[in-house]
Amino acid sequence: MSLENELKELIIEALMLEDVEVGDIGTDEPLFVEGLGLDSIDALELAMAIDKRYGVRIKADDEQNRQIFSNVRSLAAYVGQHRAA
Secondary structure, three states, X not given: OOHHHHHHHXXXXXXXXXXXXXXXXXXXXXXXXXXXXXXXXXXXXXXHHHHHHHOOOOOOOOXXXXXXXXXXXHHHHHHHHHOXX
């Protein structure tokens, strides 16, 4: 399974999105406001889930957060670069 699909599953799991399936989340679709409509609390929960599963810590005050969380593709690229071996 690709990292992008793993992250889609993690988003659904961590945020308890009951009516959403992996295929419903577009890889290049925005995660916040439009697209999935996530908010800052969702970002925090997702960041904690990513840290737990992949060992990648995303700081709340990181200036790159808007870019990191812009869509599944950018999130996968960040996690792929920074995850623990």
